[in-house]
Amino acid sequence: MASPASVLHVALLVLPDTSASTLFGIYDLLLSARRDWQMLMNRVEVEPPIQPSIVSRDGRPLQIANDVTVHPHAGLADVQAVDVVVVSDLMLPPWLPLDDRYDVEAAWLRERFAGGATLASACSGAVLLARTGLLAGQEGTSHWGYCECLQDSYPETQWRPEKALVAAGVGQRLVMAGSGTSWHALALYLIARYVGAEEAMQVARLNVLNWDSSSPLAYAAMSRSLQASDALVARTQEWAAQHYDSEAPVAAMVQMSGLAERTFQRRFAQATGMTPLDYIHTLRLEEAKQLLESGDLPVEAIALEIGYQDASFFSRLFRRKVGLTPAQYRRRFGSLLRRLAGAAVDS
Structure with a gap:
């Protein structure tokens, strides 16, 4: 390499x-x-x-x-x-x-x-x-x-x-x-x-490349590492990046902001283009994609790992946002990553 x-x-x-x-x-x-x-x-x-x-x-x-x-x-x-x-x-x-x-x-x-x-x-x-x-x-x-x-x-x-x-x-x-x-x-x-x-x-x-046909959504990195120019919102983004798996993360972000909940929700949406809850979901699902690509952890364990107590809710959300079930995503992209990693190791 x-x-x-x-x-x-x-x-x-x-x-x-x-x-x-x-x-x-x-x-x-x-x-x-x-x-x-x-x-x-x-x-x-x-x-x-x-x-x-x-x-x-x-x-x-x-x-x-x-x-x-x-x-x-x-x-x-x-x-x-x-x-x-x-x-x-x-x-x-x-x-x-x-x-x-x-x-x-x-x-x-x-x-x-x-x-x-x-x-x-x-x-x-x-x-x-x-x-x-x-x-x-x-x-x-x-x-x-x-x-x-x-x-x-x-x-x-x-x-x-x-x-x-x-x-x-x-x-x-x-x-x-x-x-x-x-x-x-x-x-x-x-x-x-x-x-x-x-x-x-x-x-x-x-x-949107793969050896198999896949939903284009499966390739999308839903989260963005870009921080909002609004310093207050950016601070809550930084916290969320490390604590998205915690219980009630949106409530914690509101408390951190020092604003009324409705004011924070509006200000966050203006700065990022999404609600705080959607932002947490995208962070969690992006981490789920990484876990599905790189390991064999059961879907239920992945749901818990990223902050969802209900594995069935996680699976439904994943399918709606990504266009594939977690199992389908693992089969397609886990295989692709292994092949690409094999290419890197063989060099």
Whole structure:
């Protein structure tokens, strides 16, 4: 994993057959890591820990699939030291031999791999990755429509079309994403592996990404760490952040404010956009999401942990606010977090 002070340099290889959506989608997701979460949640600007760049054979503008013009940041000769190279998908018929049309890029990929870089492909980009010869004896994946032809052309690779993501080779430095929009999984994997699982989860939540279909509400961080500009309200927010699990927290906040209850309620709503009770609920439910993601504590115990004596009320509230039951949330996001954490540990 990259240290907090370091920047991960990722080269996105663009070719005349590249599709713009995957190329720029990966670019935007990688560049958003940490930066967008801090901007939206804390209103602070931070430098992103990943610096992607778009690289072509000669660095000149080129027209790619669907008549989109791309202006690369650099040519192959300009990029020698790089941490990760990503081959985006190729809009080529799966039965059409690649032949030698991209052998210059294949040779450059082999050189970068020999220099210690991780090579990754999205969807049909595995066609070029296989051309390097580096996948021989390895497991691989690509779009399901390409795997049969790839198996015929590269029989020494075990092609697994059912897998969304494969990390192969010594040090798992050969990474492939499978069909369609599984490039999301590739971007999340790279963020988790080189920056951290938590940052990858933040990107997933902000962009409503998962390997499974989920309620968009499940990704939303309902609480905000932003403090109101009203100093009195901000002081009660600080208290609530530490004591949201206490009995009658709203009454305690009113008492702390020194205001009449109705006055405090109105002032709190004006400063935060929600009632004190809704604010307490969002803090509790956000903590519940963290507990569901990271452990196996029973739902009843989680309810007590965050301040609800009635587990059934907690479950109903969670479903209404998040769009999933606590059990459904755990199955989907606990699995995602474990996979992302595994990527971080394996790096």
